[in-house]
Amino acid sequence: MYYFVVNKISGNGKGLKVWKKVEKLLQEKQVNYQVRFTERPKHAVEIVKEFSSKACNAVVAVGGDGTIHDVANGLIHSNIPLGIIPAGSGNDLARALDIPMDYKRALERILRGKKRKMDVGKIGEEYCMTVTGIGFDGKVAEINNTAKYKDLLNLVRLGDLSYGLSVLHALFQYRPVRIQLKIDGEVQSFSNVWFIAIANTPNYGGGIKICPDACYDDGLFDICIVHSVTKWELLRTFPKAYKGKHVSHPSVTMIKGKQVEIIAEPPIIVQSDGEILTKTPVNVTIQKEALLIM
Ligand SMILES: Nc1ncnc2c1ncn2[C@@H]1O[C@H](COP(=O)(O)OP(=O)(O)OP(=O)(O)O)[C@@H](O)[C@H]1O
Incomplete structure (x- = not known):
């Protein structure tokens, strides 16, 4: 039995559209399945716990x-594998795991x-699963999750641009801070920190390669700390992050570790x-290795 959890509103309605096509394929292939639709944030956690x-x-x-x-x-820790059919705006985990964006190929991979x-x-x-972002990019996520332009850009299939716009928006609101970082027991201090990304996989924000080697x-996080840089220099360097080329900038510090405080x-x-x-x-x-994926 394959259990499907569908977020109809992900990718501004893409979730439902993709599911309808997937369901047709499942019926054609005579695959046994059950489906549940999420009704609110965090609902999927409850749904999964109800599955046998x-x-x-x-x-x-x-x-x-x-x-x-x-x-x-x-x-997590259940030994039940997670399958992914990408139907969001960013789809960064699918990208990191080389899961096809095309629903047919993604489903074939699961059925294999x-x-x-x-x-x-x-x-x-x-x-x-992907990246934990602290500071400026948390502000970006806060803005992006409520942005009206996210829905509009999704409608015209330019969802990836929405994160870029939210970055610009946050740039005018966020003030860099002083932080103390303890990585695997070693304490380091940084002033004027814009953000820290703790990455299990390379991308966030719809393809920004913040930690290209993650x-x-x-068994390790790749940690990117961006500090002591002006707003304008940050803006100038930002496009390079789509190719992971920001890492050589003097205001970018990259570290690896297992535990970060x-x-x-x-x-x-x-x-x-x-x-x-x-x-x-x-x-x-x-x-x-806490999660089994397909
Ligand atoms: N019925 C629902 N109503 C409102 N929110 C929901 C519902 N079902 C799930 N959610 C929440 O919707 C949010 C967005 O979903 P999701 O991240 O899958 O799509 P997305 O934001 O378009 O894609 P991505 O994260 O890849 O950019 C999640 O926080 C999820 O918990």
């Missing part, structure tokens, strides 16, 4: 990174049944997989 693990081939998320985040949070293990990040009781199964003054927003989670202080740890 007996005879379950996979739980498949049809949606974007937020939907996958919720489904995965219900599956090949499994692999991936690491996840843990913050409190929450698990994160790898989902190496962050204290900031004043406290700053923490987002994970594009969802606002909390504010600093925060402790993020890698959970090696």
Whole structure:
């Protein structure tokens, strides 16, 4: 049995459109399936816990990174594999795992049944699959999640541009802060920090390669700290991040580690997989091979 969790409104309605096509294919192929639709944020976590693990081939998320985040949070340490049919705006996890954006090919891959293990990040009781962003990019996520232009750009299939616009918006609101960082027990201080990205996979924000060498199964986070840079220099360097070319900039520090503690003054927003989670202080740890994916 394949269980599908569909977020109809992901990608501004793409979730429902993609699901209708997937359902047709499942019926043609005579695959046994059940489907549940999410009705609110975090609903997918509850839905997944109701599924019987007996005879379950996979739980498949049809949606974007937020939907996958919720489904995965219900599956962690369960030994039930997570399948992904991308139907969001950013689809950064699918991109990192080389999952086809085309629903047909994504479904074929799930039905082939090949499994692999991936690491996840843990913050409190929450698990994160892609990137945890602290500071400026938390502000960007906050703006992007409520932006009216996100829906408009999705409508004209330019959803990827929405994050770029939210970055510009946040640039005029955010003030850099002083932070203390403890990575695997070693304390470092940085002043004028714009943001810190703690990455399990390379991309966020619809293809920004913030930590180009991050790898989902190496047992490590790649950590990018952007500090001591003017607003205009940040703006000038930002486009380079789409190709991961920002890492050589003198205001960018890259570190690898398994456990990251962050204290900031004043406290700053923490987002994970594009969802606002909390504010600093925060402790993020890698959970090696905690999620089975297809
Ligand atoms: N019925 C619903 N009504 C409102 N929000 C929902 C509903 N179902 C799920 N959600 C929430 O919608 C949010 C957005 O979903 P998702 O991230 O999958 O799409 P997206 O933002 O278009 O894609 P991406 O994150 O890849 O850019 C998530 O926080 C999810 O929990």
